[in-house]
Amino acid sequence: MPNRLRAAFYRGGTSKAVVFNGKDLPGGQAVRDRIFLHVLGSPDAYGRQLNGMGGGLSSLSKVVIVKPSDRDDADVDYTFVQIAVDEPLADYGSACGNMASCVGPFAVDEGMIDLEPAQTGALVRIYDTNTRRIYHSRFPVADGKAVEEGDVSIPGVSGTGAPVVLEFLTPGGAATGRLLPTGNAVDTLTVEGLGPIRASLIDAANPVVYVRAADLGKTATEQPGVLDGDKDLMSRIEAVRRAGAVAMGMAVTPDEVKRSNPKVAMLGRASQFTSLDGVRHDTASHDLNVRLVSMGNFHRAITLTGGMCTAVAAQVPGSLVQETAGIEGKDLRVGTPSGVLMVTANVRRGADGPEALSAGTFRTQRRLMEGAVLYPAKLLEEPS
Template sequence: MSQIPQIRIPATYMRGGTSKGVFFHLDDLPEAARVPGEARDRLLLRVIGSPDPYQKQIDGMGGATSSTSKTVILSKSESPDHDVDYLFGQVAIDKPFVDWSGNCGNLSAAVGPFAITNGLVAAERIPHNGVATVRIWQANIDKTIVARVPITDGEVQETGDFELDGVTFPAAEVAVEFMSPADGEGAMFPTGNVVDNLEVPESVAKGGVLEATLINAGIPTIFVNAADIGYTGSELQEAINGDLQALARFELLRAHGAVRMGLIDHIDQAAGRQHTPKVAFVAPPAGYVTSSGKTVTADDVDLLVRALSMGKLHHAMMGTAAVAIGVAAAVPGTLVSRAAGGGERISVCFGHPSGTLRVGAEACQINGDWTATKAIMSRSARVLMEGWVRVPGDAL
């Protein structure tokens, strides 16, 4: 019988936007986990409670959804003009896998508050009352994020009256600005087109061809028309997540889109890159009832969007996918722009399963190629618990 004692590691459990995860200061990790590699991945898997064939993560901090199976490692920044380096790990639920290929836009809202509270931002840059500007280096994708964190009496203000669909209780508003959000892996439109005819299996789309907008902004994302795959765009989680055949079709679509975007060489490699790209389907404005029973009318939104994360329909919208939506809406001719009625715009309000979200974005053409200058959205963040997580000593 194993009698290896547990070790304890300082950690903070935080909600950021519509996600939550376990936050670590890099220096607090066991030495072997302070560098990328197997030891770090094994530790984070054990912290979250993966892999779990029951898909419940009962023996860890995860919540058995893509929105709650997340980890963050922060440290004082080594990048010029930044305060904190932010590394995000998406932990698979039923597989021994941590995906480091992208960012979490929702948890980005919690990075600034954590950095201030844990001394990663110089004291002279924090007002006694007002808003602290935290300059974040997103290490997964080599991008800058600027978070504007409210401060009251020298401390992070977490409570307030800002409401965010997908989060039950109000909190203080944190404005998050994603600078130059076109993904670092290549051109914003990797094929050079704002709309492509994507070849897919017949099981995905009749005729084996599907219109798609393939974009690297915020996070690599594949947008398709809801009607082209048999949906209305007003679906809630139960309409898709309980349909194993539908989920298999979406995964096939994701794999073929990833190859077309140049993210992988063969569809078989998609299983090793679960966090990216995302798949989303769009539709023109229409009324629907959200997962909380709230009524959204067609007049409330510019378009409808539903997105999948880690193989399941998301309960609201991933922050990075919201960036992709905002940027795509700002580029005439994309499927997102078409669903929103076309034309030029600097912001878009879209309907998701939990309600609505507005995101602003700016895009322009340089030498004929589209690029994004920034995307902005408001989120909120709150510490849920702080102290230590415990894992068996052989977790590393």
């Protein structure tokens, strides 16, 4: 008979994940990773994860672990695990902003947060173990539980929900230790098969390599499926990503670069585009267009950490993002394949260059299912 492991299935922003209470997980990381891969249905040579709870895309192949925190400045710890679809890989090397939206509500519903009986709003302080940063999550509560129903809509999700306001504190240097890992707002990368290409290498919430879409023969208004189908483009994008990672100090050679980070984002000036739901967005509705690659595919919207990194980058003098968006305010409207995302950042000029004080936005979330996932008992055994 299979073993049972208590879990919940959540939508957080434009992603989905199986969410675990840390106290319920058995064994060490190796055992847990085998369980996670089995539960999500990876690896899957067909790319669909039909034998698990994954959805065949990086945004639908995720695990979240939440447990009470021992830190004075946090209520709970949040660990994100990206499960590769096509290989046996559980990657802890990146953060997930979308699933960050469900951590506070999960903690409340699991009884990790003490609430007053008449309390109508909650503030949960969360320590992100992947980036070693703190973020705050604010959302409505009623009768001691997180409220899900509301009138807030976000690009990429049908229907509406209650808002979850996220504020990431000091997001700069989440992976590399520096907002500008090379010290420059713009670098020229020498990319095999492509030659020199200008890029902004920004590390805020997650590291991103920004390039101009025009330098790759694109506009950043294309649909993700069309871009994914361009094998030559995908090969060049991956070469750019690896070159950017080496320049950022994340790897010594291109072959050592992890799949999860950095991301790559193609930038285009604000122009008309049609989102995946068929809505036409005119030039005045957004400040720039972004098409972002995550785990080898163009995201159907944009990773939330990618959106916040873009908001920070738009305030870095001389960056390609600021050059493309042409704004200097705190708020940024990002045109994505699923619509327009509003993000905000607070960046100041420090003694050693720009410093990111905070970045944030709002999401919605929903607890889709709760109960137990099943896995064979042999996964608890160390392989011979």
